[in-house]
Amino acid sequence: MSWAWFHKLGSPKWFFSWSKPWALPLFCFGCLSLLIGLVWGLVFAPADYQQGNSFRIIYIHVPVAMLAQSCYLALGAAGFVFLVWQMKMAPVFIKAMAPIGAVMSLVALVSGAIWGKPTWGTWWVWDARLTSVLVLFFLYMGIIALQNSLEDQVLANKAAAVISVVGLINLPVIKYSVVLLETLHQGPTFTLTKKPEMPAEMWLPLLFAVIGLYCFVAGVVLWRMQSEILMSEHRSSWVKQEVTKHGF
Amino acid sequence: MQSSASLTISDLWIERGERDLCKGLSFSVQPGEVVRILGENGAGKSSLLKIIAGVLSPLEGKILYSGEDVTLDRTSLQQDAIYLGHSVGVKGLLTVAENLRWYCPDISISILYSVLTQLDLIDLVDVLVKKLSAGQARRVALARLWLTKKTLWLLDEPFASLDVGGVALLEERIQQHVLLGGLVILTTHQDLMSITPHDVVLLS
Amino acid sequence: MTYSSFFVSEFLVLWRRKQDVFNALLFFIIVVALFPIGINSSPDFLAPAAAGIVWCAAVLAILMAVESIFKEDYLDGSLEQLVVSGLSLPLLILLKVAAQWLVVVLPLLVIIPLLSEMLYLPSSGFWVLIMTLIVGTPSLFFIGVIGAALTVSIKQGAMLVMLLILPFYLPVIIFSTLAVKATQSGLPYSGLLAMLLAMSLLSLVISPFMTAIVVKASVN
Structure with a gap:
């Protein structure tokens, strides 16, 4: 297998022209699949026999919670790639991805709270999952705050990469410790880990929503990266060509 | 001191904050040479010295020290070099003697005192550096040039905030070092009195 | 510059800044005092909460101390000199953290008996608390020093360090308490101590x- 594509990722120009045709289709497909999943899940799927209609929020909560974690995984991986191979696209990716991850974890927190009210009777429970998403949210906010306050671009890139990698190493430990905290305390009586078997008409829309959200986010990230590339490479001739050809 | 040391810069490309400072810069320094880097403000004189010292990395190009390629790992160059930047690196909370002992732990008391006498610092030997003036603090940093036996000197504006006597003293010391086969690269806006340097001009 | 001369000079500087160490200690005590005053001063509440209170205060005091570990060196140029010294920079940083750890944590340990008395910590928990502090605080310093380096070029970086680093401290607090x-x-409790050590x-x-x-990347 050739590694040329991997090394080409270091070149903003190559990445730009490679990713250009991907962003829009990914975005559109994502929107469509997300729409199908949500409408199917929120309107047509059967109600849960235990929780009634309130369970329907999983069609929002589960996809965003998955995204919130996957985004951080991707951030850590990008940080590692940058520290080892100095790949120029990695910090651009981190910069594009961090706010999305923050929004995802915030939505996961809010939807979790909304779900918690009818299920547990309170808006907030120090449940291991909720707590670790809260920590995740703080990790994202830390990266964003750090990038905003460092003026030197080279330093900001290194800093974001380092903190992402350190976060990725720490995330399993944080997760483990939070689970430990919960098991030693009095745990909630209803846990999400032991879900009853779902019928297909319940999990299929979930699958649509999850895949849709992943594609949607991928499309948005590619767009954000492309505009970031145009900004940072504005001096080079190919960017000038690109902008005059297609407009901004 | 290695008298055979030499420094070769080839095809160096310096970028700073998305601005190209210089591209394709090449020069070499032989034993006994003083190289003065000239250029306008912001032309990249300090960045060039920092790159040689290993604080920064060049975008492209090679740095050879005594024939060895040190572009990726500057350790062997650093062990034989002394770099003095804009902030001179003396700690305000240490006394003059403690600062020098930190940099040059193996130096004997008598040598230390004789150097400090030369530099007019002997009365301040036990005074905290934060109580000294800018010129005096710079003299403390420059005292390292008398105390160490490093070959390559990278001096960024070494004459700044020195008085006339200090400038003459430093020039004399640079002369001495070069006569023994040392290498000196410096940036300065002042005219040098007694030294005839090779000039490297950075164009912006 | 050698490793030993660097270590000695670090101690000298810390000795000249003993007021800062003393301030960190006072800060630690006053944060501990906030809990009985602010929440509940009865032994029923304090005895089970004592370890958590001590650890929360310790985390804050340590982060305040570590946050500025590179500030002065950055401003006077000695951080740059460390980079060009030809010595191993990670090892120099390790020495610097070790010196800071000794100077901050030892006084903190000395004050713990007094505080555990004030918080009605049962004697069975006292030695375990001491052990968790000895085994756990090095990780606080090593994680915190990354944050200190990240924000060394920012003028008002203390709040940012708190935001960046405190989430990473949660596991240490959880395991210890x-x-x-x-x-x-x-x-x-040996498994939890092992986790802290790990x-x-x-x-x-x-x-x-x-x-x-x-x-x-910061010194340029």
Whole structure:
């Protein structure tokens, strides 16, 4: 297998022209699949026999919670790639991805709270999952705050990469410790880990929503990266060509 | 001191904050040479010295020290070099003697005192550096040039905030070092009195 | 410059700044005092919460002390001199953290008996608390020093360091307080101590290298 594509990722120009045709289709497909999943899940799927209609929020909560974690995984991986191979696209990716991850974890927190009210009777429970998403949210906010306050671009890139990698190493430990905290305390009586078997008409829309959200986010990230590339490479001739050809 | 040391810069490309400072810069320094880097403000004189010292990395190009390629790992160059930047690196909370002992732990008391006498610092030997003036603090940093036996000197504006006597003293010391086969690269806006340097001009 | 001359000069500087160390200690005590005053001063509340209170205060005091570890060196140019010294930068950072740890944590340990008395900590939990502090605080320093390096070029960086680093401190707090609680209810705690030790060792291995990367990028 050739590694040329991997090394080409270091070149903003190559990445730009490679990713250009991907962003829009990914975005559109994502929107469509997300729409199908949500409408199917929120309107047509059967109600849960235990929780009634309130369970329907999983069609929002589960996809965003998955995204919130996957985004951080991707951030850590990008940080590692940058520290080892100095790949120029990695910090651009981190910069594009961090706010999305923050929004995802915030939505996961809010939807979790909304779900918690009818299920547990309170808006907030120090449940291991909720707590670790809260920590995740703080990790994202830390990266964003750090990038905003460092003026030197080279330093900001290194800093974001380092903190992402350190976060990725720490995330399993944080997760483990939070689970430990919960098991030693009095745990909630209803846990999400032991879900009853779902019928297909319940999990299929979930699958649509999850895949849709992943594609949607991928499309948005590619767009954000492309505009970031145009900004940072504005001096080079190919960017000038690109902008005059297609407009901004 | 290695008298055979030499420094070769080839095809160096310096970028700073998305601005190209210089591209394709090449020069070499032989034993006994003083190289003065000239250029306008912001032309990249300090960045060039920092790159040689290993604080920064060049975008492209090679740095050879005594024939060895040190572009990726500057350790062997650093062990034989002394770099003095804009902030001179003396700690305000240490006394003059403690600062020098930190940099040059193996130096004997008598040598230390004789150097400090030369530099007019002997009365301040036990005074905290934060109580000294800018010129005096710079003299403390420059005292390292008398105390160490490093070959390559990278001096960024070494004459700044020195008085006339200090400038003459430093020039004399640079002369001495070069006569023994040392290498000196410096940036300065002042005219040098007694030294005839090779000039490297950075164009912006 | 040699490793030993660097270590000695670090201690000298810390000795000249003993007021800062003393301030960190006072800060630690006053944060501890906030809990009985602000929440509840009855032994029923304080005895089970004591370890958590001590750890929260310790985390804050340590982070305040570590946050500025590179500030002065950055301003006077000695951080740059460390980078060009030809010595191993990660090792120099390790030495610097070790010196700071000794100077901050030892006084803190000395004051613990007094505080545990004030918080009605049962004697069974006292030694475990001391052990968690000895085993757990190195990881606080090693993680915190990364944050200090990241923000060294920012003028008002203290708040940012708090935001960046405190989430990473949660596991240390959790393991430590659980260990003390485990002894108070007669359960084994060695597994939790082992976790703390593992975290300290892991951060000892990773942090100097990460910090060195950031320090090199900061001094330019």
